[in-house]
Amino acid sequence: MHSSAPPPSLQELLVRETADSARVTSFYEPIARWCWRQSTGATTPFVIGVSGPQGAGKTTLTTALSTVLTNLGRKAITVSIDDFYLTRKEQLALASAHPGDRLLEHRGYPGTHDVELARATLSSVKAGQPTTVPVYDKSAHGGRGDRFPETAWREVSEPVDILFVEGWMLGFEPIEPAACPEPLRATNDLLAGYSVIHSLLDAFVLIEAASLDDIVGFRVDAERARRSRGETGLSDDDARDYIERFLIAYRHYVPRLRSHPPGRAAIGVVIGPERQAVTLRVLKGRESD
Secondary structure, three states, rough: OOOOOOOOHHHHHHHHHHHOOHHHHHHHHHHHHHHHHHOOOOOOOOOEEEOOOOOOOOHHHHHHHHHEEEEEEEEOEEEEEEHEEOOOHHHHHHHHHHHOOHOOOOOOOOOOOOHHHHHHHHHHHHHHOOOOEOOOEOOOHHOOEOOOOHHOOEEEEOOEEEHHHHHHHHOOOOHHHHOOOHHHHHHHHHHHHHOOOOEEEEEEEEEEOHHHHHHHHHHHHHHHHHHOOOOOOOOOOHHHHHHHHHHHHHHHHHHHHOOOOOOOOEEEEEEOOOOOOOOOEOOOOOHHO
């Protein structure tokens, strides 16, 4: 039986992993301690959803948490919804089927993922079965992306204690047609299919940006970092054009997600332009309604 008290070395390990003591103190450590407590006593892999804007640091956070929690005795892994994006060929076919819809022109919005592949993969990990997890190459096709061939997919061969699932639109629910703005109508209809993923979540972490302008900056910074590593990334102008398509979704879906997050327990954090926590509070899980 795992202890419910987080180890005292948690902060030290996170700082060592991230080399960012300020963000660890304000953000990562409180989230890590909350995840430790929530997963205590779980007899099957405990699935924690992490939702937040593009470029806000979801991958950095969940990678650090997975490494540190594993080192402390709870085997943890991270799977991104991004890994289930359609192949480039499928994405082009989707865009062709919705001419003029800028939200389905490129990857990102509901409808641009293989939801059945995601459901089957996550269910297999949650059942403790050996699982092959897809991997998506965001640098392919000039930064527009494509799924890696199956020979490059990730093997999860051993049961895990904690499974982090992260994605920018994780937990979003369709809004009423009467309240749905015209640009979101097609993707709003497609969003209903994602409930099969949300039903697998036991707990939820919601990351919000203090300002929508910060989200644009996050994505531009992320693409610059990708280019600096020698990878193919979007130019600053293309990154802004891409990310600004998502701002309407944050306006319409995040308020509902904040008040009705999936899972039995949830915690929310608002971050500023430097990705440090401005506020952090416990939210009411959807299953406690």
